Amino acid sequence: MSTGLSSKKPKEEDLIRKFFKSADIPLHDLQMQDRPDARAACLINGTPRTIGIELVEYQLDATDSGGSKGRRLAKLHSAIWAHLNAKLRQDLAVREVDGYLFYDKSCLPRMVAAEHIADELHRFCVDNRDTLVEECKYYAFSRHGEEFQAHMLLSKHFEKILLGRWNVEPRQMWYYSTMMIVGVKGRIVASLIANKSHKGSTYAWGDVDEKWLLICAGATLLPCDSAGGMESQARRQLTSPEVAPLVEESVFDRVALWEKNHRWFVIVPE
Numbered sequence: 003m004s005t006g007l008s009s010k011k012p013k014e015e016d017l018i019r020k021f022f023k024s025a026d027i028p029l030h031d032l033q034m035q036d037r038p039d040a041r042a043a044c045l046i047n048g049t050p051r052t053i054g055i056e057l058v059e060y061q062l063d064a065t066d067s068g069g070s071k072g073r074r075l076a077k078l079h080s081a082i083w084a085h086l087n088a089k090l091r092q093d094l095a096v097r098e099v100d101g102y103l104f105y106d107k108s109c110l111p112r113m114v115a116a117e118h119i120a121d122e123l124h125r126f127c128v129d130n131r132d133t134l135v136e137e138c139k140y141y142a143f144s145r146h147g148e149e150f151q152a153h154m155l156l157s158k159h160f161e162k163i164l165l166g167r168w169n170v171e172p173r174q175m176w177y178y179s180t181m182m183i184v185g186v187k188g189r190i191v192a193s194l195i196a197n198k199s200h201k202g203s204t205y206a207w208g209d210v211d212e213k214w215l216l217i218c219a220g221a222t223l224l225p226c227d228s229a230g231g232m233e234s235q236a237r238r239q240l241t242s243p244e245v246a247p248l249v250e251e252s253v254f255d256r257v258a259l260w261e262k263n264h265r266w267f268v269i270v271p272e
Contacts, residue, residue: 024265054210085120096127102164103178140164199252212255233266
């Protein structure tokens with residue numbers, strides 16, 4: 003029987019439960035709904051509380067104009083790999099070649115070029131196969147080297163390519179560099195709070211003790227060593243003159259920003 007709720011609810015419920023676990027807030031009951039997204043019975047500082055939760059996702063590599071380079075790059079790389087893997091499997095000479103790609107983040111190719119790039123990567127493997135003397139070792143090729151000169155698309159869209167020989171089946175997807183510019187941007191957080199507060203003012207919150215906005219942050223490509231600095235940055239942004247007044251004036255009693263990969267969080271007011 004249909005509940006009448008959005009198809010996104012299972013994902014939202016999973017995120018909310020993981021947030022409570024990360025925040026070490028005992029959760030006794032969680033009811034998913036629409037407008038707001040959920041109603042939770044929990045213990046906050048040892049006190050039973052019922053809170054209404056509105057959830058919004060935020061990509062930490064989002065630009066001010068919207069969109070995420072991380073998502074775009076992950077989708078692009080998957081498309082290139084689908085074409086390249088088929089070619090490598092059909093070519094005995096380079097079937098065991100493995101690679102690590104360093105995209106030029108300032109000049110990412112369009113999705114329509116995925117198959118053409120796969121063609122050049124295949125030819126690049128063939129051209130440089132004899133260089134890969136030792137097994138289980140990567141050999142580096144820079145775009146400034148002569149090996150790139152015969153491959154126009156590779157020269158344009160890649161900074162470096164590592165190739166090696168690994169006789170492993172089934173073949174794993176080639177890795178690629180994940181260094182992207184990520185960060186908690188005050189303007190974007192302020193916009194999320196203002197937008198959700200405007201919508202939340204029309205919601206049927208019911209008999210709750212507190213109203214929360216849960217911002218589930220993450221990035222498709224997030225450097226592992228960035229977690230500590232990102233948490234401090236998030237706290238500064240949420241308490242900045244640009245964002246703090248919006249939190250105070252919003253329909254929400256608290257705003258929580260939670261990074262769902264490394265599981266750090268900031269709640270204001272504390």
